[in-house]
Amino acid sequence: MANEVPLLQLQGVTKTFPNGLTALRGVNLEVSRGTVHGLLGANGAGKSTLIKILSGSLPATGGQIVWKGAAVDYSSPKAANDMGIATIHQHIPLVPTLSVLENVFLSEEGRWRRNASIRRRFSELCQRVGYWLNPESLVSELSIGQRQMVAILQALGTGAELIVMDEPTASLAGNEREVVYRIVRHLASVENKAIVFVSHFLDEVVALTDRVTILRDGQAVVDAETRDLDESRIAEAIVGRQIVALERAALKRVDAGAPVVLELRDLASPDKLEPISLKVRAGEVVGIAGLLGSGRSELLHAIFGADPDATGEVRVDGRLLGRSTAAAVRAGLGLVPEDRMAQGLVPGFEIWRNTTLPALDGVSRGGWLPDGAQERKRGAEAIRRLSIKANSPDILVTELSGGNAQKVTIAKWLFSDVKVFLLDEPTAGIDIGAKTDVLLLVRELAAEGKAVVIVSSEFEEILAVSSRILVMRDGRCIAERAGHDTSEHELMLLAGGKSANSAGAQQADAQS
Numbered sequence: 001m002a003n004e005v006p007l008l009q010l011q012g013v014t015k016t017f018p019n020g021l022t023a024l025r026g027v028n029l030e031v032s033r034g035t036v037h038g039l040l041g042a043n044g045a046g047k048s049t050l051i052k053i054l055s056g057s058l059p060a061t062g063g064q065i066v067w068k069g070a071a072v073d074y075s076s077p078k079a080a081n082d083m084g085i086a087t088i089h090q091h092i093p094l095v096p097t098l099s100v101l102e103n104v105f106l107s108e109e110g111r112w113r114r115n116a117s118i119r120r121r122f123s124e125l126c127q128r129v130g131y132w133l134n135p136e137s138l139v140s141e142l143s144i145g146q147r148q149m150v151a152i153l154q155a156l157g158t159g160a161e162l163i164v165m166d167e168p169t170a171s172l173a174g175n176e177r178e179v180v181y182r183i184v185r186h187l188a189s190v191e192n193k194a195i196v197f198v199s200h201f202l203d204e205v206v207a208l209t210d211r212v213t214i215l216r217d218g219q220a221v222v223d224a225e226t227r228d229l230d231e232s233r234i235a236e237a238i239v240g241r242q243i244v245a246l247e248r249a250a251l252k253r254v255d256a257g258a259p260v261v262l263e264l265r266d267l268a269s270p271d272k273l274e275p276i277s278l279k280v281r282a283g284e285v286v287g288i289a290g291l292l293g294s295g296r297s298e299l300l301h302a303i304f305g306a307d308p309d310a311t312g313e314v315r316v317d318g319r320l321l322g323r324s325t326a327a328a329v330r331a332g333l334g335l336v337p338e339d340r341m342a343q344g345l346v347p348g349f350e351i352w353r354n355t356t357l358p359a360l361d362g363v364s365r366g367g368w369l370p371d372g373a374q375e376r377k378r379g380a381e382a383i384r385r386l387s388i389k390a391n392s393p394d395i396l397v398t399e400l401s402g403g404n405a406q407k408v409t410i411a412k413w414l415f416s417d418v419k420v421f422l423l424d425e426p427t428a429g430i431d432i433g434a435k436t437d438v439l440l441l442v443r444e445l446a447a448e449g450k451a452v453v454i455v456s457s458e459f460e461e462i463l464a465v466s467s468r469i470l471v472m473r474d475g476r477c478i479a480e481r482a483g484h485d486t487s488e489h490e491l492m493l494l495a496g497g498k499s500a501n502s503a504g505a506q507q508a509d510a511q512s
Contacts, residue, residue: 005069006030007194008054008085008162013063015049015218023049025218026063031162036188036195038205038226041215042238042431044389044401047198050215051166054196055087056080081107086160088151090167090198090402096140100133104153125153128191129183143293144338145176152183163187164196167402169204170428172457174492175291181208200431202231214238235432254284254467260318261451262333262420264303267312272298274476275312280420285442285452287466287483289459289491295475296455297338300422303453304328304335316419334413336406338425338455345397345409352379352393355412382411387437403434410441421445423454427461439465459488459495471495 010029016022024046031037041047052058053065056077064071067083074080077087094103101122108118119135126132131149139147148168155163165184169177181204187193188210199205205212205226212229214222214237222229222237258281266275273295280286290296302310305321305328314321316331328335345354356375379393386407390400397405406426413421423442427435442465445452456462462469463483471479471494479494 004032006032006066007068009066010050011064011066013050013053013065014061015046015053015058016061023218024053024060027215027218027220028223029213029220031194031196033161033194034188034192035210036184036197036208038209038212039196039198039215040200040205040212040234040238042403042433044404045215045238045431046218047215048166048401049218051087051089051164051198054080054085054164055089056085078107081158081160084159084161085164086155086158086162087164088148088155088166088168090170094139094147094150094154096138098139099135100137100139100142100150101135103139103150104135104157106154107158121157122153125156128156129153129179129186131179131183145172145293148172148176148180152180156187160193162194162196164198166198167200168197169199169201174457175496177204184208200435202234202432205234206231238431238433254281258282258284261316262303262453263313263315263318265313265315267299267302267310267314269298269302269307269310269475272307272475273302273310276477278470278477280451280453282449282451283446284468285446285454285466287462287469288453288455288472289462289469289495290455290472291457291495293474294472294495296472297424298475299472300335300424300453300455304333304422306335329416332417332419333422334416334418334420335422336409336413336424336426338428345405347398348396350379350394350396351383351388351390351400351408352376354397354408355379355382355393355415357412378415382408382414385414386411386441403430403437406430406434406438410438418450420451420453423452425455425457427456427458435461459491462491463488 008031010027012026012028013024014026015024027050039047039050049058053060056074056079059075066072072083074083095106101119104122104125105118122135129152133146133149139150142150168180172180184195184197188195197209206229209226212222212224212226212234213220214234216238260279261282262280264276264278266277267273268275276299288296288299298307301307303314305323305325308323310323316333319331321327321331346357352375356378376393382388383390383393388404388407390404397408400408410426426438439461442452442454454462454465466483469481469483469486469491470477471481471491473495
């Protein structure tokens with residue numbers, strides 16, 4: 001084994017784009033069969049470019065790719081797949097109008113949809129990973145977690161020997177993540193596959209990988225066995241400095257006499273939400289904790305008027321909202337959705353155009369004729385205020401890293417008269433430095449008197465910013481806790497099905 005040739009080697013790989021931007025600077029990487037190789041780095045470090053080169057979506061400018069000991073040159077995702085490399089992208093490129101079965105075997109030709117053998121192959125794939133989906137379900141009807149599983153089955157269906165997983169757990173709850181972990185371990189240890197695992201969750205990198213490569217500014221600054229590293233060393237290598245943790249003790253308590261900005265009265269939706277009533281005051285951050293499928297995202301969409309079946313009342317500053325997103329925006333609600341590219345941004349637009357969309361009247365002559373110079377000025381201000389890594393507001397949002405794209409989805413509401421920010425997984429899929437920036441921004445918004453409702457799978461993050469936390473399960477609000485009186489442990493117990501009394505007792509035992 002010690003002398004076995006690595007399955008994949010990158011030797012001095014570089015990438016310079018036509019605009020002069022150098023994304024990779026002589027990167028070396030070795031991945032062996034039967035191992036999980038972590039690939040880490042801050043947003044903009046070069047991870048996405050490296051993944052695109054591996055997947056065949058981009059050609060390298062220099063260096064060499066060696067596959068099974070021989071230099072190779074491939075220039076398309078199909079060529080990469082044919083060679084034995086499959087990539088599971090962060091923004092899952094599935095066809096929503098096709099079924100699970102059709103998506104899993106999308107690359108195969110012929111009239112296989114009527115062939116019983118393909119269904120047997122699908123069942124065998126599900127059996128291999130221990131996760132079952134209805135093959136006839138449309139992908140558009142699936143949760144993000146279920147779509148992630150479809151993408152994994154799709155990669156396995158190609159027979160790939162190397163699987164690149166780009167943030168496979170970024171939008172998943174704890175129980176769904178455990179499924180992915182189990183699958184990854186099975187593929188490496190039992191099926192002898194090689195896995196390149198890209199993640200921003202340092203704990204899962206330490207627990208799951210055998211070796212880690214860390215990119216910074218397009219260079220590999222760390223290449224080491226995982227057992228020789230810890231989370232602190234990894235974090236420092238990623239950002240080039242020590243991240244200062246957010247201190248929960250610094251949270252200011254909300255004035256009980258502060259005006260109520262957002263009020264829900266029996267807000268409900270058939271098969272999604274049971275009636276929920278809630279008041280959120282100016283300067284308050286309310287966290288929504290819950291596992292995947294708990295109804296947390298559905299609650300935000302119902303508040304924002306994006307659920308046509310929702311019933312009950314939503315009031316802003318005491319005024320009843322009409323049941324539409326346009327009415328919500330006019331009343332001062334701003335939603336940062338979980339799926340930023342599909343719902344939060346216009347991919348074909350530049351930073352400045354995305355930033356100004358919700359409030360064009362503020363950058364228009366006479367309130368109706370957009371002023372390009374003013375729009376670009378606002379885009380530049382967004383770059384400055386949120387430390388977006390971009391040379392110009394003219395850059396397309398599709399060219400930004402995940403963390404910087406997320407900052408644009410938030411920035412577009414900062415220049416509007418938003419009173420209530422609804423943040424759905426605002427830190428999903430972004431690095432620890434960008435996460436800190438976003439969480440600090442949440443605190444700043446509250447300090448300015450804004451009301452914030454934030455959904456996050458990371459209970460530690462909810463605790464870092466929330467003065468009050470609601471726990472959801474099966475579309476119901478099952479518990480409410482003050483941020484300073486609870487813990488990740490208790491929130492996980494509650495979200496996982498423990499009764500409020502039982503979880504509270506276990507929390508007390510843990511603290512005693």
